[in-house]
Amino acid sequence: MSTHPLPRDPRSDVPFYAAFGLLGGLYVGLIVALLVADFAHTSFGSVGRALASPQIRAAVWLSLLSSSTAAILSVWVAVPLGYLLSRTRFVGRGAVDLLLDVPILLPPLVVGLSLLILFQTAPGAWFQRTILPVTYAVAGVVLAQFAVSAAFAVRTMRVTFDQIDPRAEEIALTLGCSRAQAFWRVTLPAARRGVLTALTLAWARALGEFGPILIFCGATRMRTEVLSTSVFLELSVGNLEAALAVSLLMIAVAVLVLVATRAFGLRGTGLI
Amino acid sequence: MTLATSPTTAAVGSLVVLTGLIAGLWWREYQTRTGPIDRPLVVFVAPTSRLPIEAIAADYERETGQRIELRFGPSEDILTKVRFPAPGEPADLFLPADDSYVRQARDLGLVAESVPIARVRAVVLLAKNNPKRIGAWADLLRDGVKVAVPNPGAAVGKLAREHLVTTRKWLALEPRVVDTGTVTEAANAAKVGSADAAIVWDVVATAPAYREQTVLALPELKGVTGRVELALLNQSSDAPAARKFARYVTDPNHGLVRFRESGFNVEDKAGGVASALHEALAPREGAAP
Numbered sequence: 381m382s383t384h385p386l387p388r389d390p391r392s393d394v395p396f397y398a399a400f401g402l403l404g405g406l407y408v409g410l411i412v413a414l415l416v417a418d419f420a421h422t423s424f425g426s427v428g429r430a431l432a433s434p435q436i437r438a439a440v441w442l443s444l445l446s447s448s449t450a451a452i453l454s455v456w457v458a459v460p461l462g463y464l465l466s467r468t469r470f471v472g473r474g475a476v477d478l479l480l481d482v483p484i485l486l487p488p489l490v491v492g493l494s495l496l497i498l499f500q501t502a503p504g505a506w507f508q509r510t511i512l513p514v515t516y517a518v519a520g521v522v523l524a525q526f527a528v529s530a531a532f533a534v535r536t537m538r539v540t541f542d543q544i545d546p547r548a549e550e551i552a553l554t555l556g557c558s559r560a561q562a563f564w565r566v567t568l569p570a571a572r573r574g575v576l577t578a579l580t581l582a583w584a585r586a587l588g589e590f591g592p593i594l595i596f597c598g599a600t601r602m603r604t605e606v607l608s609t610s611v612f613l614e615l616s617v618g619n620l621e622a623a624l625a626v627s628l629l630m631i632a633v634a635v636l637v638l639v640a641t642r643a644f645g646l647r648g649t650g651l652i
Numbered sequence: 653m654t655l656a657t658s659p660t661t662a663a664v665g666s667l668v669v670l671t672g673l674i675a676g677l678w679w680r681e682y683q684t685r686t687g688p689i690d691r692p693l694v695v696f697v698a699p700t701s702r703l704p705i706e707a708i709a710a711d712y713e714r715e716t717g718q719r720i721e722l723r724f725g726p727s728e729d730i731l732t733k734v735r736f737p738a739p740g741e742p743a744d745l746f747l748p749a750d751d752s753y754v755r756q757a758r759d760l761g762l763v764a765e766s767v768p769i770a771r772v773r774a775v776v777l778l779a780k781n782n783p784k785r786i787g788a789w790a791d792l793l794r795d796g797v798k799v800a801v802p803n804p805g806a807a808v809g810k811l812a813r814e815h816l817v818t819t820r821k822w823l824a825l826e827p828r829v830v831d832t833g834t835v836t837e838a839a840n841a842a843k844v845g846s847a848d849a850a851i852v853w854d855v856v857a858t859a860p861a862y863r864e865q866t867v868l869a870l871p872e873l874k875g876v877t878g879r880v881e882l883a884l885l886n887q888s889s890d891a892p893a894a895r896k897f898a899r900y901v902t903d904p905n906h907g908l909v910r911f912r913e914s915g916f917n918v919e920d921k922a923g924g925v926a927s928a929l930h931e932a933l934a935p936r937e938g939a940a941p
Contacts, residue, residue, distance in 0.1 A: 442680065449673040452666050493732070500736050508738065515738035516723065518681040568659040575662075598723035598733070601706075613724060616699030616836050618843060618861030 415631070422624045430625035435601045436610055440629070442521065443587060443606040450525035451583035454533035458578050459571075462537025463563065467546060483531040491527055492595025495520070520597040521604055525586035532585050533578040540574025541567070580641045584634055692719035693890065693897055694741065696730035698749040699836060700856055701880065704910040705747060705901075711910070712900050718893060726834055727753045728805055734762055734885055742887040744894040749835065750853070750878035752807040757883060764886040767902050770855065770916040774812050774876035776868040777842045777850045777857040784848045789821070789872040792828060792849060799828045800838040800847035808835050811876045812851050821872055853878070858915030880916065 430436050464470070465477060483491060498504050499515050507514075514520040544567060552562035568575075590608035597604040599613055607630050614623035697705050702724060709720035725733065727748035734743045734757060746757060750772060757763050776799075778786055784797050792799050802809030809831075816822035830847055832838040839856050841847040842865060849868075857867045882901055888894045901907035908918045 445673055445676050445680070449670065449677060452670045452673070455666070456670075496733075496736055499738070513738070513741070516741060518677050522677065564659055572659075572662070594725060595729065595732075599725060600721055600723050603721070613699065613702070615840065616724065616726075617702050618836065618839055618856075618859055620840060620843060620861070 418624060418628055418631070422621060422628060426621045426625040427628060430622050430629065433622075435605060436607075436626060438602045439605045439607050439610045439626075442518065442604075443608075444633075446518065446521045446525055446606065447583050447586035449522050450529050450586040451533075451579050453522075453526050454530040454582035454586075455537075455575060455579050457530050458533035458537040458582070459568070459575065461534045462539075462578075463541050463567070465534075465538045466541035480531050480534050483528045484535075488528070488589070488591030489595055492524060492592035495524060495527065495592060495596040515596065516598050516600065516604060518597075518604060521593055521606060524592035524596045525589045527592065528589060529582035529585040533582040536578040536581055537571070537574060540571045540578070543574075544570045576641065580637060584637060587630065587634065691890070692721040693744045693894055694721050694723065695745040695747060695897075696723050696725070696734055696743050697747045698727045698730065698753075699724055700749045700853065700859075701747050701911075703859070704907075704914040704916065707910045707913075708901055708907045711906065712897060716896075718897065720897065727807075731757060734887070735760060737887055742889050743885050744888040744890065745898060746883040746885055747880070749880070750807040751881045752810070752878065754881045754883045757885075762885055762887065763883045764888070764891070766881045766883040767898060769880045769882055769902060769908070770911055770918045772808075772853040772855050772878045772880060772917065773869070774808055774815075774851055774873040775854045775857050776870055776873070777839055777852050777862060778866045778868065779842045779845045779848050780865055782848075782866055783845075786849055787868070789870050793824050797828050797849070798830050798847045799825065800832050800841040800850035801829045802835045802838045802852070803831045803833060805833070806835050807878055808851065808853050808876065809838075811878065812873065815873070815876045819872070819875075855880070855914075855916050880911075 431440075461480075465473065465480075486494075496515065499508055512519050514523055548570070549562045549566050552566045553559070557565065588608060589606075590612065593599075593604070593606060594609055594612065599605055599609040601613070605613070607626055610626045611623045611630075614620075614626065695705070695709070702722075705722060709722055712718060713720060723730070723733070723743075727750070730746065730748060731753050734746055737743055746754070746763070747769075748754060748757075751766075751768070754763060754766050758766070776786075776792070784791065784794070786792060786797070791797065801812060804810040804813060813822060816825060830841070832841055832847075832850075835852050835856050838847070838850040839852045839859075839862060842850040843862060851873065854867070854869070856862075857865070882898055884891070884894050884898055912918045
């Protein structure tokens with residue numbers, strides 16, 4: 381049987397790419413249109429006035445601190461959990477896998493309400509009395525962000541470990557490494573880009589978190605107000621200009637993080 | 653640039669950064685933390701009253717040194733929160749968008765006393781420049797007109813619907829209605845032009861953010877009224893201080909001035925409101941914890 385490839389006319393690719401480009405371009409165009417509309421309805425003056433407000437500046441700092449804390453905590457949870465889900469089979473694995481989708485699928489307000497109820501229960505109340513108050517407190521902001529962003533980080537780490545061939549780790553075991561040493565010296569270095577992606581996604585998700593924070597921590601100015609709740613507070617009095625200015629600040633920060641992430645070489649990993 | 657950091661360095665580095673971040677958050681919380689002596693009064697407020705109550709709280713803190721912590725949220729949201737107070741951190745006062753939420757709170761056994769602040773009535777807020785040339789109720793019924801009406805979860809949405817059904821005007825308006833979640837969302841829909849008009853409370857329509865838009869007080873909505881009420885919650889851990897602040901809020905020379913400045917239709921018997929509050933609550937002062 382002949383194995384010669386069939387003759388191919390390169391011009392036949394054009395309609396294919398044109399159709400796909402058109403369909404994909406619609407979505408890209410929508411994103412661009414959204415950003416253009418936002419920029420067209422605001423001005424540097426509005427952004428400057430927003431930044432001049434002590435309440436907004438406090439919200440910027442709290443957003444940066446709490447999102448970063450939630451993101452790092454998410455990665456510390458996501459690496460072991462993602463590894464276990466990817467490489468091991470244990471009783472209840474399916475249930476754990478299902479549970480991890482709950483924070484992603486639940487309406488954000490339900491996450492907030494569930495946190496609020498949790499800390500009304502006897503163990504929750506005890507925790508708040510003796511260890512750390514979280515309801516309507518800064519710690520609650522981090523917890524609300526962590527509750528959702530960790531689920532995204534775990535999913536990312538699981539995909540990362542799924543993509544790493546376990547043979548290298550097994551070879552390390554045959555060469556005398558313990559399981560922990562093989563993970564630390566072989567698997568984790570191979571997963572470093574996934575870790576950074578999980579960190580970035582968790583950070584971005586935490587920054588955009590709104591519903592759970594509003595329900596669980598309120599929107600107390602200068603205390604538990606983050607950027608997303610600033611948008612809500614300004615919208616609630618019809619101050620669309622300020623709300624838009626804060627939104628643009630959030631977009632700018634998110635773009636900066638994505639650019640920085642790409643600078644660390646994540647492009648081409650299939651994860652970002 | 654590539655990632656060449658060893659796992660140990662990255663792990664230790666992340667822990668160091670995490671410690672720094674937690675220290676930063678702790679310091680930030682410490683700055684605003686209050687002990688049992690200087691515990692602030694906690695007031696749950698609907699966003700419609702945000703501007704006057706922020707000004708009143710600032711005035712009060714300056715004059716008395718008593719800290720006021722305002723927590724904002726939609727009325728139904730803050731009602732949930734006063735139902736589930738944080739352990740050791742009960743709420744003192746409740747100022748929702750209108751008295752329907754105070755009634756609900758009272759039915760749940762949460763309210764010790766409540767005092768009216770202002771009357772609100774439903775009006776029609778028109779889109780900027782009024783492109784559909786709306787000037788009367790009949791104009792709202794024309795083809796192509798969109799009227800934003802808050803859903804029945806918001807008092808104005810519920811009361812307007814009930815009133816219009818009773819007066820047999822709802823069926824004609826309904827095809828033009830677009831539902832919005834809250835009264836502010838309805839007003840914002842008119843502001844950005846996604847609706848040609850919105851049925852909202854007058855106090856919302858006259859807020860500074862909507863000053864470029866026309867407000868119509870139509871006879872068809874005459875019966876749709878409500879009241880802004882301040883409720884003293886019986887979970888308050890410092891009822892005397894809460895009452896003192898409530899009196900300040902309803903004082904014609906202090907709080908009510910701020911409400912009037914923000915476009916609220918403060919009741920004529922404003923002084924009487926403050927007196928009524930004092931009389932209603934005074935007998936309990938001695939028994940307060």
